[in-house]
Structures are given as structure tokens and as C-alpha cells.
Amino acid sequence: MDRDAATRDDPVALAEAWLSARVLVVADGTAVVAEDDRPRLVLLPSDEAPDGERLYLGRDDDGPVFAVAAALPRRMGARPLGLREVGALLDDRDAGLLVHAVGLANWHAAHPSCSRCGAPTEPARGGSVRRCTADGSDHFPRTDPAVIMLVHDGSDRCILGRQAAWPAGRFSTLAGFVEPGESAEQAVAREVFEEVGVVVDDVRYVASQPWPFPSSLMLGFTARCDGDAVPAPADGELAEARWFDRDELHAAGTWGTGRGVQTPSAVSIAWHLITRWLEQG
């Protein structure tokens, strides 16, 4: 997708784009997904779209695409699904559209007022900003950087944790938010120490993933710690943290698939970090 910022600033072009647009309707983080050969988003012609704020997502080879936050349309052979359920099964274009639409719709819903003066704000520039009705200030969608890291011993073992709210057996990589004035690498080291009391070095960036629950950008890293370190849940976020070797993780299931050790499903960057590390063994 071309996000096409030029059209956002041109009300005439924006109105024209709507006439030939396809529209993704989103509600509470879900959209209607058709399940033929493989899942795909159901996009409506703009003259069939429900009323609602028009959020311009950009254009691809087939033309402009908008999102509207409204009650989901009903379609035969299609049903409402969220990013967690279907994100990994959609193709790249559809997964990108859904993340963009859900993230933008969440932000609009959560920011009705100006953070300077408290007056109502209204969408502007195709939904890419909100503008204060009293002082005219622009407010931009917010993205919160978070770090997520696979901590390993430089050899055959890594540390995973289980959050207190998760069922027994469900494990994932450690993660946390970047604080003001902190680099992402510093956040990795601080979060690992806070969560499991382990000191890391050799922090290396791997990849990132937008995660609109509600507005994170997950920055994926690996970090190394001493193989003699003993991880222990420290700040109350984790109920359990321990070492795993590659054999144990190769034999593990994914979340929701049954008993025993389970690691994240393919929608998450945690899965990517773990899988990548397993393949390096």
C-alpha cells in the first residue's frame, strides 16, 4: 500500500478518492473476513459503506482504500475476526490494512479532546490527525515503543516467562515499554533485569512489528546473559521464568493447542524471535 500522504492534504482529491474507494469496516478491533481458499478481508464499494468517519488508508493497484469504524456488515460465508485470530493467515496487504485501520480507529476513539485545552477535537487530513476545535492545534496518532527480547546464553538455551494471567505451560519472550529518555537497547537491559533479575549484554536489534493493542510498536531484540544466571520473577509481572533448550522448544505446541509447554502463535513477533533463534541452533 502507498499511504499517499499527498491526497490527505487535498480535500478535493480526498472526496474524489472516496467515489472509487473500497472500504474496510472495523469494529472493536475486528473486521469481516471471508474464508474461501484462504482468509481475506471483505472490502465494500464506498456506496455500500456505513456512515462514519472516513479514514484514508492509502491506495494500491486497485485504487483508494478507506476505513470506517461502524457496525460490521453481514456477509454470507464471512465472519468478524480480529488481528490476533487471523493476522498470520492474511496476506501482507490485508494484514497491513487491518493493523493500520484498527490502530487508527482505536486512536480516534480514545482521543476526543485536546490535550492542551480540553476542547473537543475533530478528524482532519483524511483521519491522519485530529484538530482542536478551540485552539486549532493538531494532534497526531501516537505510537508507543515497546521492546521484546529473546534472552539467550550464547549457546543452546534461552529464557522465557509466563505472565501471571496466562495458563500453566504458556510461555513467551520478555517484553516491556520504553521509558522517556531511554534508548531501546537500555530498555531491553532494564526490563530483563526488572522482570527476572538477570543482567544482559550484546543487545541486538532483529525486527519490528506494529501491534495496535492499543498503539504499540514492538521492537524485537536478542540479548545475551551468563548461562549460570538464575532467572526469577522479580516485579510481579511474571509468575514464572526459566531456561529452555532448543529440544524442549522444538517439541512445544503453540498457544491454545493443548497441554505441556506452549509458545506464541505465528501472528506475533515473539514467535519470529523464537523461531529464528531455534533455526540458528
Ligand SMILES: [Zn+2]
Ligand atoms: Zn485545544
